[in-house]
Amino acid sequence: MHKQTITTSTNQYDVIVGNGIIDKIDEFLPKEYHNILIITDTIVNDLYSDSVKKNLPSSAHISVSVVPAGEASKSIDQYYRLLTAAIEHQLDRQSLIIALGGGMIGDLAGFVAATYMRGIHFIQIPTTILAHDSSVGGKVAINHPEGKNLIGNFYPPVAVIYDTDTLISLPDKEKRSGYAEVVKHGFISDQDFLHDVLQTDITSQLHAAKLIDHLQKGIAVKANVVEKDEKESNIRKFLNFGHTLGHAIESELGYGKITHGEAVAIGMLFAIQVSEKTYDITLPYHPLKNWLEKNGYPLNIPSLQVERLVERMKKDKKSENATVQMVLLKGIGEPITENITDQALSNLLENFLRELGS
Numbered sequence: 001m002h003k004q005t006i007t008t009s010t011n012q013y014d015v016i017v018g019n020g021i022i023d024k025i026d027e028f029l030p031k032e033y034h035n036i037l038i039i040t041d042t043i044v045n046d047l048y049s050d051s052v053k054k055n056l057p058s059s060a061h062i063s064v065s066v067v068p069a070g071e072a073s074k075s076i077d078q079y080y081r082l083l084t085a086a087i088e089h090q091l092d093r094q095s096l097i098i099a100l101g102g103g104m105i106g107d108l109a110g111f112v113a114a115t116y117m118r119g120i121h122f123i124q125i126p127t128t129i130l131a132h133d134s135s136v137g138g139k140v141a142i143n144h145p146e147g148k149n150l151i152g153n154f155y156p157p158v159a160v161i162y163d164t165d166t167l168i169s170l171p172d173k174e175k176r177s178g179y180a181e182v183v184k185h186g187f188i189s190d191q192d193f194l195h196d197v198l199q200t201d202i203t204s205q206l207h208a209a210k211l212i213d214h215l216q217k218g219i220a221v222k223a224n225v226v227e228k229d230e231k232e233s234n235i236r237k238f239l240n241f242g243h244t245l246g247h248a249i250e251s252e253l254g255y256g257k258i259t260h261g262e263a264v265a266i267g268m269l270f271a272i273q274v275s276e277k278t279y280d281i282t283l284p285y286h287p288l289k290n291w292l293e294k295n296g297y298p299l300n301i302p303s304l305q306v307e308r309l310v311e312r313m314k315k316d317k318k319s320e321n322a323t324v325q326m327v328l329l330k331g332i333g334e335p336i337t338e339n340i341t342d343q344a345l346s347n348l349l350e351n352f353l354r355e356l357g358s
């Protein structure tokens, strides 16, 4: 078991990573809770809700609310439904919400916890690789049809309990989604880490020890950034590498049509190509593209239109005065933010999508 404590200017919580630790949840709860609402999705509910319930204190009143699996559930309708469930189950300010699932559940349940009675405790029990990113750092949100995570807050959990036994049997699509964020953490931090990830076959031959090593390194990269800039005034924007285009693709296609990580993967390729052109440098564009292709990431999305994507990128949270801001790289481990005019962006994107065959 590995414990990393996240300390920001306003709070502190532990991220506990280990195998079989769902069976020890009660050891990691920061206090006694009498009323607990587990929020999960249809797939994870069948797999893990009973184990989680069994390992919570028997004195607590425990209820479970289930939303349909998939990004489309990060919606105002499901958010409202869950608030109604919290009221019906009589949660009060001493109650606990447990987010049991992947990034969608963590963001949605976290936003419910952040806003119910102006904020009650929540813990994250991630069950996907993607959630090594989303469960740490306190970003909680729901989507608007016009843009990803446009409605949200910074609201950290009181603990993250990450049972790695839940990960190795994930479907390949989920592995791809999560590993895009692992690759991202490599690109913004460290050549050796990146190199190792790009050597890893994540579908047929992903070994537990390798996965856990990558997750711990990714969490450490994220923790280091979040501890210095929790509210994203400056360096936290670097964690958005690949997301400016990635989020635009997700909202343009309709949430859940491709996974978050698959969209971010395309966004990272674009950011690397823009970086190479902007700074006249060479970065591992082709090694990344080869790795993505080898692991089955969809790179050719026929319906994407440049002007529509540019309009969506302008709604990104990093934009100022409707000018798109992208995270670029001056080298591996050297992220930087850059404002890009609409015209330049259109030209770059046109060329990029043509090359990808979209």
Ligand SMILES: O=C(O)C(=O)C[C@@H](O)[C@H](O)[C@H](O)COP(=O)(O)O
Binding pocket: 133, 134, 137, 139, 148, 149, 181, 232, 236, 237, 239, 240, 243, 317
């Ligand atoms: O934690 C962050 O900061 C990130 O940007 C990490 C992203 O990988 C993550 O997908 C995040 O939820 C996106 O946040 P957003 O603020 O760009 O919506």
